[in-house]
Amino acid sequence: MNLYPIEAGNFKLDGGAMFGVVPKTIWNRTNPADSNNLIDIAARCLLIEDGDRLILIDTGMGNKQSDKFFGYYHLWGDASLDKSLQEKGFHRDDITDVFTTHLHFDHCGGCVNWNKERTSYEIAFKNAKYWTNENHWEWATKPNAREKASFLKENILPMQESGHLHFISKPKNGFLNESELGFGIFFADGHTEKQMIPMINYKGKTICFMADLLPTVGHIPLPYVTGYDTRPLLSMDEKDIFLKTAVDQNYYLFLEHDAHNPIITLQNTEKGIRLKEVFSCEEILK
Template sequence: MKLYPIEAGNFKLDGGAMFGVVPKSLWNRTNPADQNNMIDIAARCLLIEDGDRLTLIDTGMGDKQSEKFFGYYYPWGEHSLDRSLKQHGFHRDDITDVFMTHLHFDHCGGSIQWNKDRTGYEPAFKNAKFWSNKDHWLWATQPNAREKASFLEENILPIEQSGQLNFIDRKPSQKFLKSEEMDFGVLFVDGHTDKQMIPHIEYKGKTLVFMADLLATAGHVPLPYVMGFDTRPLLTLDEKEAFLNTAADKEYYLFLEHDAHNEIITVQHTEKGVRLDKTFTFNELFN
């Protein structure tokens, strides 16, 4: 069994939106903004090779949207999902499972592509099962006005239409994957969006947590640093506090999907609450 970080592409988002009510004078210290107030963001996915099963967690934005659409997000750098897969010796047709933490466009857009003659859409991973959960799927396919711009029909409906959609059982003890070398459990959280799924992967004596949008960057560790995108920010506060206390107690390794400059961090208890402890590259921990 082996894990691989998959860099699906970098982009930028408005720093104020990413930090909500926190003043720029504070968040700009850890996440410096450019002249347009935009900060660096990654779409860092995770690939799990376990026997004949190859599972990809999230897929980034993809490349099917219009030039106008991408103009809002300032793509930068050389990363792409296909290039990153190839660097590790894989092709998208090798993927057996796509696990979607949630269905916002920057997490699932790469799941769907144009068909050959660009008359419609098709799954970008033709041999894969796609995994969501029933509650979140309903939330995404009947979106509220606030999240409607993040739940794009072309990213979501073709998954169901293809027959490749599957739902995860929400039993507390349920494991998405379990083998002699690894446990893959799921934490459900509701502050950012309803029933976002946070993978917890027990591997090589460590607990690696794929943070998705529960913790966007290392700069978001302090409790009040909550994204303006969250639908229930007060609930996010409670969920973050509970998770970060557990992460500090149990020495979790936090895999940051959206931090363009920090791959993995740990946190520690301090007099001011839970704070950043150490930063790691993926290779430092697992290779």
């Protein structure tokens, strides 16, 4: 097995929205804001090469939305999904499976593209199976008012219309659910219904793709959950369970949204669980 970080493009989000009730004087220490109160956010995806399977976890925003749409998110840097795949020696047509942690636009927008004529949409990975879970699909395709702006039908429905959509088996009791793709999954409901956190055994380490369960290093303290979470108290409970296990088992946490701290470990301190070490992707995924 080989693992490759795939940079799908950087953007910015409002720091207050990312930290909810936490005061700016606190979160600004770890996630400094610009003059517009915006903080750096990454869309760091993960590619798993395992035998004849090439599995891409999340796809970033994609590029099919309008200039007005992208203007809200202040794209920065020159990273793109295709460029990053090419740098690793791959093409989007090589991908056999696309796994979405959840269907918010910044995690699945790259799953679907315009067709050549820009008259309709088509799946971006024509040879791939697309994976979500049944509970989350139902949640995303019949969205509540709070999340409706994050579940864009043009990102989601073409997966089903193409015939490429598949559902991960329903979660069972217990911390870790083994999946059809060869890695474990932690299901979390605080951010959105049945978000899936992949847990990958890799060269004696457990690499956890944290998605929005832990967006950045600044979100490690238990009460620091985003304003986007639909069930913030549940997010805290899920974080408590996961981070305690991460310390006990020495998990390596792959941060999808932290633009400056790609992989981290945690430790117990007098103040609770806190950052232990920061690693580059090259140090851990070699």
